[in-house]
Amino acid sequence: MHTLRAAAAAALLGCAGLGAALAAVPIVIINGNGPGVGFNDPTPATPVGGNSGTTLGQQRLIAFTYAANIWGSQLTSSVPVRILASFEPLPCTVNSGVLGSAGAWDVFSDFPGAPKPNTWYPAALANKLHGADLSAPSDPHIGATFNSRLGLASDCLPGAGFYLGLDGNFGNGTDFVTVLLHEMGHGLGFQTFTDETSGDYYAGTPSIWDHYLLDNRLEHEWVEMTAGQRAASAISSDGLSWNGPLVTAAVPGVLDPVSRLAIAGPAAGPAAHDYEVGDASFGPPLANPPLLGQVMPVVDQTDGRGLACNPLSPLNALAVNGNVALVDRGSCTFVLKARNVQDAGAIAMIVVDNAPGPVTGLGGADPAITIPSVRVSQADGNDIRAQLQRRSRTRSGVTASLGVNPAKLAGADAQKRILMYAPNPVEPGSSVSHYSTAAKPNQLMEPAINGDLTHDVAPPRDLTLPLLKDIGW
Structure with missing residues (x-):
């Protein structure tokens, strides 16, 4: 021993x-x-x-x-x-x-x-x-x-x-x-002891975790790979899955269809395509048939951004009324932004991230929020905003369709195995030893505590217990 x-x-x-x-x-x-x-x-x-x-x-x-x-x-x-x-x-x-x-x-x-x-x-x-x-x-x-x-x-x-x-x-x-x-x-046991950066085993020995951690591009488990391959797998974004049989069997009953934002319309130009989004823990979830509306920006900053941290001005309220409000992350909670645009008559909210990085959800809780909200990356949000320059006070010619893709589960790979957290660059202590932030509903073992979590650790709400049972519990 x-x-x-x-x-x-x-x-x-x-x-x-x-x-x-x-x-x-x-x-x-x-x-x-x-x-x-x-x-x-x-x-x-x-x-x-x-x-x-x-x-x-x-x-x-x-x-x-x-x-x-x-x-x-x-x-x-x-x-x-x-x-x-x-x-x-x-x-x-x-x-x-x-x-x-x-x-x-x-x-x-x-x-x-x-x-x-x-x-x-x-x-x-x-x-x-x-x-x-x-x-x-x-x-x-x-x-x-x-x-x-x-x-x-x-x-x-x-x-x-x-x-x-x-x-x-x-x-x-x-x-x-x-x-x-x-x-x-x-x-x-919800952790690996293998170095996420180098891919080296702890003291030259793999952990039980590594027998179920799968590079879904190579279809190899970490125990079948070289240290260099493991290191590349740890920063592969959606290239790392959990291959345990109990988790995989439970995934279809726990994870929801992936949310989808589709931008279209006569003025959408190069921004017309589908976007990855992060879901909100407040307000109604996206569903089909999709919600449709014109995208209109909130502008309350001198650089053209809109934080929506205060009740909207008459011009901004006129713009978002009956439309999908585009706002920027920062300075106040997501719930406050949603409440302000909802009070102005917006039918949905898109939050543009204020820094580069992978898309994550919108935290917070407020039962009074009745409109759906999603988050897009900084780059994607800027692409959408660029197409809103030639707009009237109430119309932009850029439409948003907010719904779900029933053919794909949020936070799962094409084989419906749950994805693990593999951002680039590595986040020591978080990478590999957590579920992906793309999972919906949010899972207990994601790298951040989300506001919609319950005290459940097992299906049909959560996939933590099946993973512990996969490794031997």
């Missing part, structure tokens, strides 16, 4: 066990915080959303136990899973921040009961397969850290901290239970 430490070591501060979650897999939460901070923070808190804690530390622990119970009820193992958890200051700005991180503490290979030889398994899964604890009694199986400053500091997403309720009613906050489920998923 071989074992290696796979996660960075953390100081064990006040490492008394906080108890085990009651489930098919007992999950023992180990407090990695010192007195007065993290799980021990004595700041008074009002019970919220089914969380009865009366201090910040208590509420954090109750939410953690709740999430652990969800995972524990879905899995089976005779060996309790120990999670060393703590709250620490993590990188953060006023607009973005790291919510948390987690991963396997150790990896093991060639242990009695290992299904595949010469293959790394994360500690919790290795213990399940072996039927006994392979780790030292004082070692955790999963290490997890969460941002202690989120929403509580003026320079760390102020006003958008963790929502510690258990009911999913997070409003403008970040649902902590969802973050916990995501990070625990990584620790349970």
Whole structure:
């Protein structure tokens, strides 16, 4: 048997066990915080959303136990899973921040009961397969850290901290239970130990992940490829799929048809074609028959862009009324933009990204939004905008058709295998070890927490559990 430490070591501060979650897999939460901070923070808190804690530390622990119970009820193992958890200051700005991180503490290979030889398994899964604890009694199986400053500091997403309720009613906050489920998923095995940049195996040995990660252009799994081929596969955009049988069988019942924006009309010129779009977590989803309308830009900036962060001026309201509003990302939430153009009479909204990169969705929640919204890349948005220069006050001659392509599933390849996250350049810690952001509905194990996620980890809503079962759970 071989074992290696796979996660960075953390100081064990006040490492008394906080108890085990009651489930098919007992999950023992180990407090990695010192007195007065993290799980021990004595700041008074009002019970919220089914969380009865009366201090910040208590509420954090109750939410953690709740999430652990969800995972524990879905899995089976005779060996309790120990999670060393703590709250620490993590990188953060006023607009973005790291919510948390987690991963396997150790990896093991060639242990009695290992299904595949010469293959790394994360500690919790290795213990399940072996039927006994392979780790030292004082070692955790999963290490997890969460941002202690989120929403509580003026320079760390102020006003958008963790929502510690258990009911999913997070409003403008970040649902902590969802973050916990995501990070625990990584620790349970939703990760590769192979280097995403070089393609080199960890200590010369592939991980169980690599047996199911497939380059869909070569139709080869990572264990069949060279390091250079793996490195190229990791930046292939839509060239990387999951080839596990349980996930693939569940994909058609979970993923929706891909959304489609088609631009046409007498003034569309070279912009007349289909576009890849990111879906909104608010408003109605796209459907067939498609919604049709003239595209009209909001212009409220001196450079010709339109942010729509304030109620629209009379001229902009006249332009978008009964039409599809084209606005730019930036300065305010997507929900506020949608509300402003909807109030002005727009029938849909297209958001143009403000930086190059792959298309992702539009986050946020507001039940009052009744119009569909999509996001396009900066380059695509600029191509569409270029054709709107010769327009009247109410018509552009450029039409948008917003619907779905029933022949293709959002976030899946042509064989209906779910795509993995493979942006170019590599995003260390995110690339390869997440589902594609193109999946619809958004999946728990995408690289960002989206506002439409629930606490489900299994079909028909989510594909995380089938993947863990593919690798041995």
